[in-house]
Amino acid sequence: MNETSPELVEISLIVNGKPRTGRCEPRKLLVDFLREDLALTGTHVGCEHGICGACTILIDGEAARSCITLSVQANGAELVSIEGLAQGGVLHPLQQAFAKFHGLQCGFCTPGMLITAIDFLRVNPTPTEEEVRDAMSAVLCRCTGYQGIVAAVMAVAHASSPAAST
């Protein structure tokens, strides 16, 4: 092993609308940078190899795994993490629906579930339940509380669809 301290890399990016900077080793994972350097611990570290989805954040508007992205790769990017969803103390409609439909139990997967659902509903605003189940399979819930999660996403999709007023 190289005994000299590793070179630190300057990183500047926008997180939840605010410009942020930091210095970290080039090997540092984006999720660790968010949690340790920016103190944004709402994004969770689960499997650390891109399977479980707990670390999912928005990178330039698209849901992505922050545990298989190096922080240097996000230099200059615009990120949204779970901390950026509520606006002015008001929960995001998906957060409200998760509360209403019991879409969370232990809450560990919830940040990844919410970010995944946001990106999915942007791409497919009027999904069928089967499409919701397919999309939300991108995140694992060890409490197996999928029923409430699917119900919450469906409720938000219905509420924002043109047919909702009928």
Added chain:
Amino acid sequence: MLNFRLLAPTALIDLARIPNLAYVRHENGTVAIGAMTRQRHVENSDIVAQQLPLLREALGWVGHLPTRSRGTIGGSLANADPSAELPMALLALDGSVVAAGPGGRRTIAATDLFNSMFSTHLASDEILIEVRIPVMVPGSGFAIEEHARRKGDFAIVGVAVVVQHEGDRCLRARIAACGVGSVAVRLSGAEQILERNGLGPAAINAAAASAAAEIDPLTDPNSSADYRRHLTGVLLGRALRRAAGLSPVAIH
């Protein structure tokens, strides 16, 4: 590869910062896709939807939306996971890749690209820069069938088929499979059966039986070689019936 501790490189070069490596173009009967084009972009490309519907179907099987946001087509091909769908799709579509290195550029056919598990025939000083796939003949039948433990997982076995047919007659068949050995493979014995005997139910059954005998699958904690051989026959039968229009509904 890094997170799985399969690789511990001393240096990494991020190709994602090269904008000229991300594009989808239609060039005289060939779709050219930059190696660093995100899987999600390829999936949403109108050119791919119109000219390479099989590739679009394959991408639906690749991981999940949040992994396709960052994953690239060239990255998946160069990774050469034997259970991945994109190497299989490239084989079924008679595609090739362009490699670039100090000695210039060369084109490598899909059938010559994959060496063994997680290993390609790219030289150590070459990078994959482009994927080239001839457009599918309009009216071709095609299908992908796959079995995995969970949606979005790498396949235990997957099959991809493209058939050009006139009624029951099969002018040309391309069949590829993943999860059935150390690399994704073409199943030429099964292809020849269809090209000889057409796309009727008997020929499809014979091709499926041939495919199961053609492969040499591995046994791993997920599944035995026998199970994979069985799955290959079953999935190929389904895929061919769908591609031939005998069973129009996809079962996902």
